Amino acid sequence: MGSNTANNDFAPVKSPETEKPFKVFVGYDPGEDVAYEVCRYSILKRSSIPVDVIPIKQSELRDSKLYWRERGKLESTEFSFSRFLTPYLANYDGWAMFVDCDFLYLTDIKVLKDLVDDKYALMCVHHDYAPKETTKMDGRVQTVYPRKNWSSMVLYNCGHPKNRQLTVEVVNTQSGAYLHRFQWLEDEEIGSVPFVWNFLVGHNEVVEGNPTTYPKAIHYTLGGPWFDAWKDCQFGDLWLAELENYKKEQEKNKVK
Structure with a gap:
């Protein structure tokens, strides 16, 4: 867990409610630890x-008896279904927000949070996405279904x-269709976010x-530069530069 509090001597006095940290739950997979860190x-x-x-x-959720479903053959990551625990984990x-680990943020998360509208149960990018590839990342199967990638970055009104x-x-x-298609909701309860917040490489x-049209958050959905085969993908240079900055920050903290 990490936190970041802005320092601004001229900021208006905020109420305790607005000072609560915005919770961002990130899907974690041991095979993509570096993607999560970046x-x-x-x-x-x-x-x-x-x-x-x-x-x-997933390991922690299983230890806590919060997650017990068996992993299916089509689940490309450990958080394919555990992501939907976000409202529960936020105490409703x-x-x-939930976001896949294969994202790189280029813009202040406040700009995204300011888009929330309480009339919606959740908000996300309404992608019309049908990938042509049959595999993704490190050779894992690419699946196609309605509302694909909608659940990869979701603002939940918990x-x-x-x-x-x-x-x-x-x-x-519940089935993958029920969860990934948000079938517990009516269509009008699903708000829309500009695609630049889930820009699919x-x-x-x-x-x-x-x-x-320039991305505010890049989603390396087919595979990112942390995989050798994807080091030269679009916007891969931005991710690699961020990785170097992260490493330098880690070294500075070690010295301290």
Whole structure:
């Protein structure tokens, strides 16, 4: 877990409610530990608000008896289903975010948090995405289904009554279709976020001369530079530069 609190002598006095750290739950997979660390680092270094970054680790959830479903053959990561515990882990209170570990944030998370609207149960990028590839990352199977990648970055209104349906039992027993398609909700309860907050490498495009199409958060959904085969992917240089900055920060902390 990490936190980052902005220092601003001229900031207005905030109420205790607004001072609560924004909880960001990041999907964690032991095979992509470095991806998690860089994602976490990229969020915290740019945040102007208090943030708690919390990894969702399947091993810890199993030890706590919060997760017991068997891993299916089509689950490409350990957090394929545990991600839906986010409202529960946030005590069904306030807004919290879930994000896959294969993200790189380029913009202050406050800008994203400011988009939340309490009339929605959750908000995400409404991708129209049907990958042509049959494999992704390190050779794992690529699956295609409605609302694919919608659940890879979600702003949850954890206190919304509908999200109380996401109990530990439901997350462990319901189908992938039910969970990834948000079938506990009506369509009008799913708010939309601009695609630049979940910019899919290999799918979304930057339009020259249109700065609104440049990513605020890059999602290396097919595979990122932490895999040898993907070191030269689009925006791979940005991730590698962030990795170097993270390493330097770690060295500085060791010296201290």
